[in-house]
Amino acid sequence: MTRQRAAIIKVMRENCGHFTAEEIFLMAQKEYPSIVRATIYNNLNNMVEEGLVRRICQSGQPDRFDRNPMPHEHIICTLCGAVEDISLSDFKNRLSAEIGCEVEDYELVIHCKCSDCRKNKN
Amino acid sequence: MTRQRAAIIKVMRENCGHFTAEEIFLMAQKEYPSIVRATIYNNLNNMVEEGLVRRICQSGQPDRFDRNPMPHEHIICTLCGAVEDISLSDFKNRLSAEIGCEVEDYELVIHCKCSDCRKNKN
């Protein structure tokens, strides 16, 4: 546990959301001004491997990183582009049963209107 | 419909699979030697917009393009890395019902052992 890693964990805990490495870099700089982008990438990659952080990948855009430790899905709003969390209970097990093979991991990204945009429409 | 676009469609029809833009470029070159990468990207982007082709995006790897017009899911093998198709019937409607909002599109990528690797293990 280095100071740099602690700074990254701190800013991700205090600012919950789906951030790009660049956004995390800018936040971590306030905690630890001399930190460098490669350190952000190294730590985020490690954290993804350790299962502390999830990676959300969209074509043509930088990866986003999500601290939420509970398995959950992501909605990308077709109106405003926001990334929203949603949880489908027991999805991994249901999926394993359906395909007849143990799912080790999965990513489900749903494109629909986010809850804010649905509210505003009414 | 240009000759270049026809060449791209032809090689994707004759070589069914999940190809990177680079792989499609190399195949299309055999049909139309003067074709250029930008044309491949332009056409693939258009085809994705038109719904003729699906884009599969994995972090750290180039996007892959998949001609299969039926909605389907992708398995990425945790042993050999191959991309395999799988179809979950009526998944989009089931998903819409579950989240209480009309799903416009979705991507489901499953990490587990592909059917070849499961066979070979036995």
Place this chain on the structure above:
DNA sequence: AAAGTTATTATAATCATTCTAAAGTAATTT
């Protein structure tokens, strides 16, 4: 056939991410 639109080409640019090598820090052994 001229004018206008759209696609292709060649090339350069972008930008997220990784690599390399050196220096620093932490952990472990003596």
Place this chain on the structure above:
DNA sequence: AAATTACTTTAGAATGATTATAATAACTTT
């Protein structure tokens, strides 16, 4: 506590997929 080893960070360059730009070519419409 000093010495050795392993790991992390840093700075900066490199990579590589993809897009932008500007010029040319190929269709379409009048």
